[in-house]
Every structure is written in C-alpha cells, then in structure tokens.
Amino acid sequence: MIIVMISLLLISGCTSDQDEVGNNIDTNDGTTDQNDTETEDCGNEVGNGLEIVRGPLEPDRPADRDSVFRSLAVDPLDSNIVYVGTERNGIFRSVDGGDTWEWLRKGIKHTEFGYPEIYYISISPLDSNDSVFAATTNGPGPLTGQYAAGAGIYKLLNDSDTWASSNCGLTHAGLHTVVFDLNNPDVLVAALSSEDPTASQLQGMSFPGGIFKTSDKGDNWIEATTPSGSDKNDFSQIYSRGFPSTTFFTYGKNFPDPSLNLGFLKSIDGGDTWTKFGPFGANNQIYYFDISTDGTVFYAYEYSDSTKWMHKSVDGGETWTTQSGPFFGVVKVSPGNSNLTLFFGSNPNDYDSYRIYKSTDGLETYSGVYEIDKTVEDIEFAQSNPNVVYAACEGLDIYKSTDAGSTWTKLINLRSEIINVE
Numbered sequence: 112m113i114i115v116m117i118s119l120l121l122i123s124g125c126t127s128d129q130d131e132v133g134n135n136i137d138t139n140d141g142t143t144d145q146n147d148t149e150t151e152d153c154g155n156e157v158g159n160g161l162e163i164v165r166g167p168l169e170p171d172r173p174a175d176r177d178s179v180f181r182s183l184a185v186d187p188l189d190s191n192i193v194y195v196g197t198e199r200n201g202i203f204r205s206v207d208g209g210d211t212w213e214w215l216r217k218g219i220k221h222t223e224f225g226y227p228e229i230y231y232i233s234i235s236p237l238d239s240n241d242s243v244f245a246a247t248t249n250g251p252g253p254l255t256g257q258y259a260a261g262a263g264i265y266k267l268l269n270d271s272d273t274w275a276s277s278n279c280g281l282t283h284a285g286l287h288t289v290v291f292d293l294n295n296p297d298v299l300v301a302a303l304s305s306e307d308p309t310a311s312q313l314q315g316m317s318f319p320g321g322i323f324k325t326s327d328k329g330d331n332w333i334e335a336t337t338p339s340g341s342d343k344n345d346f347s348q349i350y351s352r353g354f355p356s357t358t359f360f361t362y363g364k365n366f367p368d369p370s371l372n373l374g375f376l377k378s379i380d381g382g383d384t385w386t387k388f389g390p391f392g393a394n395n396q397i398y399y400f401d402i403s404t405d406g407t408v409f410y411a412y413e414y415s416d417s418t419k420w421m422h423k424s425v426d427g428g429e430t431w432t433t434q435s436g437p438f439f440g441v442v443k444v445s446p447g448n449s450n451l452t453l454f455f456g457s458n459p460n461d462y463d464s465y466r467i468y469k470s471t472d473g474l475e476t477y478s479g480v481y482e483i484d485k486t487v488e489d490i491e492f493a494q495s496n497p498n499v500v501y502a503a504c505e506g507l508d509i510y511k512s513t514d515a516g517s518t519w520t521k522l523i524n525l526r527s528e529i530i531n532v533e
Contacts, residue, residue: 166200178282190493216275220261251318280332302346352406352466
C-alpha cells in the first residue's frame, strides 16, 4: 500500500516562506535530505516532498535545456485538462484548455538541484479525477537510502493535489515511461532504463532496464517477462492500443551501444510477457514512434549522424516503407485518422530553423504549417476531440491548435510567466 504522510514532516533547521501560489518554499535552497523521513524499503513516503521549492531559476546549460521530454498529456475524456512536466521544476496543469496553469509540486521529493526530471505523464482512461501517474528520473539510482534522489513513479492524490510515491516492487529510480491499459484503469505498465550512473558514489552499482506492471493501480509492481537483453535497454515509449483487448507496444534501445537494441516489443496479455516483432533491432536508432488507435499503422523516426528517416508500417509493424525528409523528432498520428500526422522538422536546406509539419495522406505529402524557433519535444492530440492538439517545446513554451494542427497559438512560457514570477 502507498503510505502518504500528510501530517507535518518538518525537517530540522529548515524555514519556509510562501511562493506565488501559496506553497511553502524551503529557504535553505532545497538542500534538505528527503531520506530523513524514509522508512519504507520501496521509498513510498513523502520525505521532504511537503516542502516546496521553486527549482532552478534558469536552465543549467549545457546539461539542462528546460526540457519537457514526453510529459505532455491530455485527459482522454476532457480536452481542456492538460498536464506537462519540466526538467527540474515539477508539474503544471491546466483545466481550462491552457488559459491558466497550476503548479503541482507537493509530495514530490527534491534535492538541492530541484525536482527530478518528469519524463512521462499518464492519465486514467476514466478521467483525471480517477488517477494520474508521472514517471520521473534523475538518471539511474536507488529508490531509498543515502543517495536516493526522489525519482521514481508518482501518483496524484486529486483530493489534495499531492503527489505520492508509487514504487513498491520497482528495482531502481530510472523511470522513463508509465502508461495505463486503456481498457482496464487498474493496470499500468512502466519501464526502467538501463544506464550507468555518473555519480562517483554510485560507481559499480547495477541499474538494469526492465518492464514492470501493476494490476492494483500502482500499489505493487511486478517485473514482466521480457526477451534476453532487456536489462541493457531503455524503453522510453510505451503505447496501449486496441479495443476491447489491449496490446502494449514499446521499443528497446541502448544509446551507447546500438548493437544491443532489442527493437520493437509487444504484449498481448496485459503487459505480463513481451515478444519481439518486426525487422528493426540491432543498430537501428528509432528515437520516436507513434501508432494508430487500432494498433496497425506505425510511424517511426530514425536518427543518426547520417540518417533522418521516417519509417511507416500499415500491418502492425511487420513490414515497413522508408522515406527521407525534413524529419527531426517527434511524430504523432491522430486518434481519429491514421493518415493525419503531425511531426516536428527542420526547414528545407536550413537545419537551424524549424517547423511543425502536417500530412493528411499518411506522409505521402506534407506541408510546414507553423514556423517555430525551439525544438518541439512532444505533441499530443486530444482523444475526445482530435481537432484539439497541444505541443510542448524545449524552453517550456506550450502551444495549442483547434483545427487538427493546421494553425497554432502560443499559450504560455512556463518559465517566464510562472516559474520566475515572484
């Protein structure tokens, strides 16, 4: 069971002020040790999560770029409810289609460097009042103990807008994704990344990759059965597709050594067991992919020093066609039309300027619909209304379209308009 300490968890020697939204700010620059109150062996207590910090007031380049990773999420039943995560400043939510935003940090543990990176947010298929989960990481590391950094899986307690850790059964804190079974809101699948720790105090420790499943909405996680080599892979995207039964899809890759890439995997038994499929694997560098609602049409972006390709499959990932183009990252397919795709790309003959592109014929043709000056890291269609689309950029710019991506409006820069506002 998740234990949430809603009683006062004051850390000795800390004082606090009020921030712009009425939360306590730790005035010792966030250096409290969240482990002072850790007692569970799976790291599910709040620790210093009830102390609120602002996080860094500017990106710490080159390591940080105010990334949102793949954390943009839209409520499946309400296109006005949107979440987006940040690199070290927690999570933001809008309930009015992006007009106003709330800053949700309470319960998330932190260090002197701020909050863990929010890599992915998943919203219950029932609605966001049922449950919202976030996958967070600071790189590989333990969930508890002296060197725990507060990362892992968090679940939003909507009655208090407090995040509670949901880590029991996970083996470390390097989370890159968590996703609901769209046909069973009690089931979620999450993936741990395989990475070597850079912190000197963690040298020699092992943090293997793997896929985990919960059948009780995050109370307990059990490792799934995966192909040999999964411990050397990162599974940065997982999709739940199909009705009335679910097929989960993911792609396993090893960034330092692509020869260890597993390629595409799927599970047809609710995430318990996973098998490889399709031709991709060793040495392919698939960075982003998306899948149609019925699980048959795939779009996958491959990148290397000499390659910027988009691969497409119309038979569930078994056979593929390949084309070159201005592709440069995220690609998304409309939940209402598998031929309608949006992708981020460079301007022709100018790799230092960018556009959002739109295709209505499955990438047979496409056009640049919006000039943009920052990298688009995530694009999300609203399942309940595919004409509504949101985009989140490096630098914390958030955009919205109400005509399926043909035109765009900038909603907010979270850094300048919220984070750095006194």
